[in-house]
Amino acid sequence: MTNTDVIIVGSGIAALQLARQLQEHLNVIIITKNKVKDSNSYLAQGGVAAPIGKFDKVELHAKDTMTAGCNHQSEEAVKNVIRDGKRIIEYLINDGAPFDRKSNGDLALGMEGAHSMARILHSGGDQTGKYIIEYLLDALTEKVRFVEKELVYELIKNERGHCCGVKTMKGDGSIHRYSAPHVVLSTGGAGSIYSLSSNAPTVTGDGMALAFLAGAALSDMEFIQFHPTLLSLGSTSGGLVSEAVRGEGALLINGSGERIMEGVHPLLELAPRHIVAEKINRERIEGKAVYLDITPVKDFETKFPSITKLCENHHISLSQGKIPVTPGCHFTMGGVLTDEEGKTTIHGLYAIGEVACTGMHGANRLASNSLLEGLVFGERLANHLVTFKRKTSPFTGAYNVQESKGNIGEITFDPTELKERMMRDVGIIRNEQSLTRHLNWLNAQSLSFHTGLDRLSENEIQTYLMWVVSMLITQSALLRTESRGGHIRSDYPGENNSEWFKKSILLINDNHQLRVVRDEQHQIEIYA
Template identity: 40%
Template sequence: TATGWAQGGIAAAIGADDAPSLHAADTEAAGAGLTDPAVALRVAAEGPRLIDWLVSLGAPFDRDADGALALGLEAAHGRRRIVRAGGDSTGGRVLETLVRAVFATPSIEVVTASVHDLLQDENGAAAGVVCERDGARFRIRARAVVLATGGVGALYASTTNPRGATGRGLALAARAGAVMRDLEFVQFHPTAIAVGADPMPLATEALRGEGARLVDETGAAVMAGIAGGDLAPRDVVARGIFQALARGRTVYLDTRGALGASMPTRFPTVAGLCATAGIDPARQAIPVRPAAHYHMGGIRVDGTCASSVPGLYANGEVASTGLHGANRLASNSLLEALAFSGFIADAFDAMPPAAVLPEIRTARASSDLPAIRAIMERHVGVVRDAAGLQIAVDGLSRLAETGCDAALTALMMAQAALGRCESRGGHWRSDHPHAAPARHTEATLRSPGAAPSEPARTDEALAR
């Protein structure tokens, strides 16, 4: 997952001029018609309490001169409500805090291993996982399974995500028969640092909130004439940069001057990334381009993160909770995962014990990840069209026939994008540039119980 890499922060309505209702309204506006208003308000209302809880665990949030929590501003937020730790190291600092709390809790046993499959009972309910460690396979039986496996960014050649973010959790759930929702919606972060690294280092959106501007090689403003300018929603900014690059321009994030000089203390992660690339942000503009960053789609879940498969839950980026809609509002991802963790825990009391377990199924074949990444980058990127998406579906279908999880996840995403003949949020079709009536895309594999080696499941693709 990318939790430890999150630079932005946690959105929470704790300012004197703020309220959960305002936070929820901003979330809905960014979600482009597909955010569930009740979910947005419910999660926003949890924000202040969750920040207090993290503080009680020792989370080292940044504070102002008076000792109050320092609040930052990010794109599409109407108020300063971004709580940060270590400037641009929030994810890592929060993760460290939670890991310490886990290891201090005697009732939790930590097992580090790779998950190969879900166990299901004779009725199809989740009953545990099949794991592998040091070459040995073993089962962990459970009365419920929670997938918190992160996103899909590493399915793209240009990404800010860890290399392991290939959608394994989506494939596990799909093979178990779970309903997938809105898999076509991928958020491309506008300001990945274009210095040839893989994954691409990220210049946090908070820099634009503090005055950084997007310019081309002539110094002209890239976002001039576009509503919201440099602080427009991420999908708008990503398309603005993409279109400038398509015209042969080079795009930079301009932090020169006081902001760049303050970055080693205010944004140490980005300052370090720039130093590694030989860039002095106080004197040089930072070259940037869009890169796959966050997946709004995922496993369809209800208000307790329960999927359509009994006993199977999903939380965080792998889930589609109804919060993000077609375009995630900046810094809502950590908040979502924290809030729904509590909702899941409250639901567990009603879970029955796991039933009879089947034999372990065949392992998935390894992926041809470079080929998958090339297809996704070229045909399922910032701007899409039917011809390119059909090429992607055809190519990914062939790769998925071996039972490859990464190819299956990519195929499901491409098929969903081909079926959505409109432009909305993170999904932009050049052949369908206007929005249609708002709707969700839902799909399952046709034969969830079939063996992975049976190609008919991917040849026939998805049932809608």
């Protein structure tokens, strides 16, 4: 067994920010199931939002965040994240982070949907994630060790129920163990359990499933954001077409050249994402193709080099000024329930980034807030762990580990079928009939919530973890009998504030059975 101070599972922006802040104080191992740069953060075309403009304020950014999230969040928590984020972004700017600038040297601040101000910083036009990830990687020292191509498939707990390590599996089936007093999940969301997704193929909700199976509480799993504009390739998608394209003036039109957002929302193409996605989805259900008319965007190829390359790779000619688009799964607002530092309901286990439910995004994430959240919680958790180190004795690795037991059942279905069913029955528009149909299919697989996965292959483990996350999303979506943010039900088309305002659905694995708690203010104990 390999011992260290901190294990980080995942290698996105939150993970690397945490590692950067910890490396002078603690030994860190970052474990990723693929390559370090295979993350949603690296793929992020959009930028990072922060109120650093001359006339912008923390309060304005917070108000936009609350509005986009349908006021499902804590306003105080949102303001605190944005205030910390503003400070961190200002530090990164002074440190030489590669943010785009105008010809006069000023920062080029862009506009995106549901923002009231131009406050989006970009790098390399539409390559913000790539630039920031490489910037953070360059700042790491040898005290941060990377372990690639190992799938973390179980959280190890000791006799006191504290998380004290992880089990991993390599492609050859060999099993490895790593121990640490602090285990951090930074595995991203669950977008790729849907057949149409902007996410990296590896982002299938592993961290959420691992935390749930270990007994941690999850929250808000029904709130899934579908990005309005993925490149449409008929029945499949080719990748993300950033919201920044609409921020630069691109219009949404149908095959007849009619603007589809007129009369739908005052902000037209820059309405909150769930509204734009629902409208495009409705047009496509009616058999109408939807396009981004990019003719109003000057110097498109220069401003959006990666989108230009994406279109070229799929033989979409930009000379006609139209990019075919379709909605697809983009972001998971819910996840592992944490406090303001990233602590979960299990001692020694933490969660940061998209895998976590921090109270920042509410029912629908505001564009470009995710990279900001990752930077903030990476720093906050680092401060907590460094302080924790000063108050405790060094870790010796002397834990009595509780070995996993139980039989989950046999994996007999293809993950492709699960993805297609998720898109059809638990997708942009849900109802009791579709959700029940999918829940019945999941139950018919005769699987259970156990952690005894050692006998399975790596592919079978991945498929099983996808089943767990699919079950959590579906159960939550069936229970919330209203439409709010990214959760849209045709049989309950409006918000039900008398029953659901500020109320969250918590999911807990209680003795291998799903326990549901309806909680108003996340009043559940978070451990140090």
